[in-house]
Amino acid sequence: MQKSKTRFWLFLAPALIAFALIVLIPTIMGFWYAFTDWNGISERANFVGVRNFVTIFQDQTFLHAFGFTALFALCAVVLVNVVGFALALLVTQAFPGATALRGIFFMPNLIGGLLLGFTWQFIFTSIFTAIGKATGMHFLIGWLSNPQTGFWGLVILTVWQLSGYMMIIYIAQIQQIQESVKEAARIDGAGAGSMLVHITMPLMMPAFTIGLFMTISNSFKMFDQNLALTAGGPYRATEMLALNIYNSAFAENHLGIAQAKAIIFLIVVAAIGITQLTLTKRKEVEM
């Protein structure tokens, strides 16, 4: 017993040390910096109490970024999962090319966020404009020049990037649903619609738990895509939380304030994530 305990810690040690060095210790140091006026350069950081936290709740740009990110997360989470689930249902049907389609749908996820952002920026500003001018569809002109199109641009990019990823997770779960269960349902007279609602979806809850958690946390933490696509413009209207924190840290040189923002950010995202996990876990059923 004693021996196995030593062995347990021995095997755990490398991961634990790495985790402590890269995550735990910086986080604790970060908590300290949140209460200082450190500018990121000077050797000294003076303790200022809760002043940073008072400042950030009067900071309009931060509050705006918070609201914008929440709204974005809501739209992105719903759309990514709906599209991902629909794609999964589509490619699990037997038709020629289904396997190839799986690969194609997953592919956007293999491209880095910065590249995606710049690629879509080109699509929205140049290609949309060209199509709009050629066909007279005026809503295609001026994308990313105002907050609304900037918002939907970000949502479209995210759905395009993440849906394929969610699709893979959902495919795995769909394939786990036993044929016998479906057959029984069919014998009982269930049509395609009620099969989906009463058989497939309840049995897919474990996948929804993971899918929702990942899309929620990804949407809140989004940075690369935001930086590359709009960089927060126009007039900081599409600046999301991560970018807002980055700007106060590295553009405005207020590391202490940025750190305070990051802590609030961490608490909120963790709270939302945990709530969602508990709620959806309750709905999971075993076969």
Add this chain to the structure above:
Amino acid sequence: MKGKKLLALVTAGAMCAAALAGCGETTGASSGAAGSTAAGTSAASAGGVANGKNVSINIFQFKVEAKDAFQKAIDAYQKKNPNVKINMETVGGGDDYGAALKTKMKSDPPVIFNIGGPQDVKDWNSKLEDLSDQKWISHLPADSLADVKDGSKVLGMPFDLEGYGIVINRKMFEDAGVSYDSMLTYDGMKKGFDTLKAKIEKGDMKSKYPQLEAVMEYPAKETWVIGDHDINSTLGQDFKNATEAFNAKELPFKASDGYKKIIDFQASYTTNAKSRGTLNSIDYSTSLEGGLAIERVAAIEQGNWIAPSVTSVDANVLKKLDMLPFPVPGFSDGKWPVGVPMYWAVNKDADADKKAAAKDFLNFMYQSDEGKQIIINDAKFAVAFDNYGSLKPSDPLNQRIMKAVADKKTMPGWVYNGAPPTWTQKVAGANVQKYLSGEETWDQVVKNCKDQWKSMRAS
């Protein structure tokens, strides 16, 4: 249960894929932004340059465009001084360089690095070596050092001389019957631009310039254009230089009408003159590589630094270009904003022999005959030094800036460096975007600019 296990496996697999994608992206980003030219070498030990012991110094600089030229200077210097080994690392961009320098200073402090205006001088003060005993100082006009002076100390060496104004396709205007000399004032420029606009609308220019669709492009997405550059001459009415702006608790903004005038002027000659909000999505490259350089527009507000980009699209177009003054009526007619945007600094905390080598290298790069050739012909810089003799830049934009300096027709070009950090772009620039989109009136822009200046200075 089995189902859960497989699901877990797939999720883990997908996460690995994401991690791989993440890695790919990191390398992509860093090789894109940071063109590291460092050759692997170990740090050398003590000993002066003179006594031939080995010294190794590292440079951390931000000018991506001049990276090859600097490397050429480094190679030449190392040939002459085999005991000195120089490594250069380049990270481009304004905020990005600043952020990278902060981490670099903590992990692997460079001996030579770059600083901007008074804010950097204040932030990095404890790291800046006094360069006031250097020989090159006597070859510089006093005002080129105003923003890196701390008492009698000189804390930086000018990187280059940059100037901006309205860059025009001179040939195109001449083909429309408008001469360069007639456009040196705001009114003259307006007249000339109106003439060309009328000819474009009538289709008179179509045969010679099939791409031409408007007189100007205005990249309002770039807050460094609508913030930094466009507000500079206005700030110049309140403050003589960046240091004066830096010390100001409040912004008088007495020439704010001039700021409005220059914004309205530029917007009115674009294809989006009637839907100005759309300008907020026009970026630098649309206005330059996709605008001026392909003769889609005849003019943009830019500076001498665009020469390499224009050459890479069409070298013939560069020959047709020229630069008009920055035309705010009443106070900057006939004058070009010119100044030193960045400086070289030497790390005070480095070993004495490293510092000596660093100073010697900077002197070599800007003052030796070989170095001067590289600075003018490879880096394509305009410089503030008065001892470059007959060496002249080869492109019309740099020549125009040098001529403006020689004729004393310049005004301070980097006053905005003295504004509170991010004020010019995130306050002035952002409010102008709101003004263009119709979200704010001009009075609100002025009020927000003044209020934010005050509150940013107070915090």
